[in-house]
Amino acid sequence: MLYREAGQFKTSYRADQALFPIRQDQIGIILILLVAFVVVPLTASPFMIDSFLTPILIYSLAAIGLNLLTGYTGLLSLGTGAFMGVGAYGCYKLTTFFPGISIIVLIIGSGFLAAAAGIVFGLPSLRIKGFYLTVATLAAQFFLSWCYIRVPWLYNYNVSASIEVPERLVFGIPITGPTATVTTRYLVVLAIVTVMTWAASNLIRGRIGRAWMAIRDMDIAAELIGIKPYQTKLLAFAVSSFYCGVAGAMLVFLYLGNAESESFSINQSFLVLFMIIIGGLGSLLGSFFGATLIYGLPIVMRMTKESFGIGVTSATLEQINFITLGTLIILFLIAEPSGLARLWQIGKQKLRVWPFPY
């Protein structure tokens, strides 16, 4: 009863194909954006913003990136961490070479660097399929991880082999570096993620999204109806890497403040993959759900431990986290392979007819 769409008729194809065709959804999204952009900065605690919201937004973007490649195009990649690293280290080098250019531009620019890397490592995909392709992405992961340690030029020959984020201002306000406030960084991340999510949803709903899904579902048939498989797959690698690269750059410049090779290891790749498996493959909304759950879980566990005074070491907590993650993955694959996004849809379905069961 709450979520009825009966009576909402569309009188044009344009209206039918809108992002939020249902009135309730339209109101919902405006409310969410209002809360995110206005209410949160004014009311939420800096701890909440900095520990939860900012990183979850960043990881959601990385999850969207991987989802475009794996969920929509069906190319399973274990190289996400490495491509986030290309964005991060790329942005670092860009700030070294172009200290005068706005950091926002450079963050977007590092996305392009990551996209280029994605294309290079995606080239083998033209001939290789399935598991073989996944192993090829592992090659990218291990090679790039090695580069982040063994190519000192990347971290400006810093003795500690890590990168320190320099302070950068936009319109006179510090955005990066130790003087940037929690709220400022949150808003910049929120803005970038909002725009890029909107762009991704545009791609998905149009011919490119359909081409990707066609390749995923049956690439032979896709080719026979005129979709060019090589170009489509390469585009998926490029766009996916772009998103992961921007996420990586934001992770370092707008959140962590510094980074080293370990931040972009294969563990990171698995983490993002788990986010989209649990959140929902082939769902942008699911990417957000998955990021929230996977990133939020260890934090919640730690907070529970501290507030209840349970005497376990943080190492133990991490191990429990690993076990929980693995179990969640298997559970979701068994019970709801379409992830949290599907559960959300079912929930909305129930809302349509509530309080009646059918």
Added chain:
Amino acid sequence: MRAPSGPDVAVGEVLLSVENVSLSFGGVKAVSDVSFDIRKGEIRAIIGPNGAGKTSMLNIINGFYHPQQGRITFKGMTRAKMRPYEAAYGGIARTFQNVALFRGMTALDNIMAGRSLKMHRGFFWQLLRHGPALEEEVEHRRRVEEIIDFLKIQEIRRTPVGRLPYGLQKRVELGRALAMEPDLLLLDEPMAGMNLEEKEDMSRFILDVNDHYGTTIALIEHDMGVVMDLSDRVVVLDHGVKIADGTPAQVKSDQAVIDAYLGVAH
């Protein structure tokens, strides 16, 4: 709703000709020295017992298999090897024996996917969507809705095709092929697994496509009644070799065909 690419062929002229085509997989000869032609505007049936090489023949025309010998001439242009998407761009569309729909997508999206080769708005317009990309999308949606009306599948537009019954899936697949506005439509056993009523519907659709849109059709079919009613001319294959070629009446009374395939006329 016809937008042929390449030189135009007049009705009645040869649209596609297969010349001395042979295809083997490893040691197995699927097609041996087969030649026939398809005239523009006709409905051509390809029949024969199982394993005769009929699907292989379609796959060759499609560019999916490359024959070791022989050549294909389509719309006056001969080509040795062709990638499947080149066939698509050239104006050839097809359906499959085992329904090759995109299971993760709705019926509407599947048919819209068929418009892919007609959609040109580039990547950055797609990112923006509002503006030229949306205009293009809406225009093609209009065309696709015409096909949906034609095939009477309005109710199932938003249903993921994996959930549709077999008969409707075949209809959606036909819709996707039609969305390509092909000059030549290849149908691989369009009636397989259908009951009588569904067969009548599909026959009517095939005839309408041929009449209304002028699309040339080549179809593989086992149901002899359908073949007799629908087709203008018939090619008969057996063990990869052509054993007859002519009108349905001629083929039906051909002794070689009766021996190999039809059995005693009943």
Added chain:
Amino acid sequence: MHMLYMIFVDPFVQMGSAPDLFAQTLWEGLVAGVLYALIALGFVLIFKASGVFNFAQGIMVVFAALTLVGLYEHGVPAFLALALTVGVMLLLAIAIERLVLRPLVNQPEIILFMATFGLTYILIGSGELIFGGDPKVMISDKLLLPSGAYQIKMLGGFVQMQKIDIAAAIIASAMVVGLGIFFQKTRIGRALRAVADSHRAALSVGISLEYIWVVVWFAAGVVALATGIMWGARSNVSFALEIIALKALPVLILGGFTSIPGAIIGGVIIGVGEKIGEFYWGPLFGSGIEDWFAYVIALIFLLFRPQGLFGERIIERI
């Protein structure tokens, strides 16, 4: 110009000028390759019989070794600990079959593949939780495995062969031959081959899939244990092993997913290639190219032969 010389000429000059060093490197590579091959063997076993690509094979190696050493540290005598560990691997196989494989029986392969990611994380977490995260020393002497090395005088110098390495090579060969015989000659082996070909057909002749799967995952677990012992004997048991174990993936690419001889040959090629690459070309790039060299070898291979050395060419039919 100098760079070209350093890449294309100098390494070979070095090889020629100290042939005993080259032989040493070759031997090291061979040994590593044999161990990679054992891990790959575990993959192949499981893939052949259940169609599952078991990403967790590497962590099973670590887990098995940890269990063995952990039991010993708690006072269990060595050979009893060994027997108990075998029992643990059996329990693990049963648990995996019941809790993971059975519920996912009709799902596409990619789902099962992703489930093994979950399995990997569970094993990493519980392994570290139960046994602790510090590197451990393998109880090789208690298991009567040899130590020390042979110094062989050859090629103008010395080549040192660790006795444990020789033992590893022998044991690995024995396992391969044993498994080969098992598959070909025994009834269970035949059933495994049937299941690998077609689940449905196997079911219809009365082969119990659940039983087969437990057998095969148990066998893979035993292979993992053997690998863990060998590897742990050469360099301590720690979770770093899991990353090394991932190198079995390039081995599988070369050797194919379903071929036992392919796993061996692939393993040797990767092991030798990697060691030689690291030793002679590594200094040019900065060390540690072992991290990714195996993958690059496999990648280059894939570009020319997408189905690997021994894999079957899949002819797609529609």
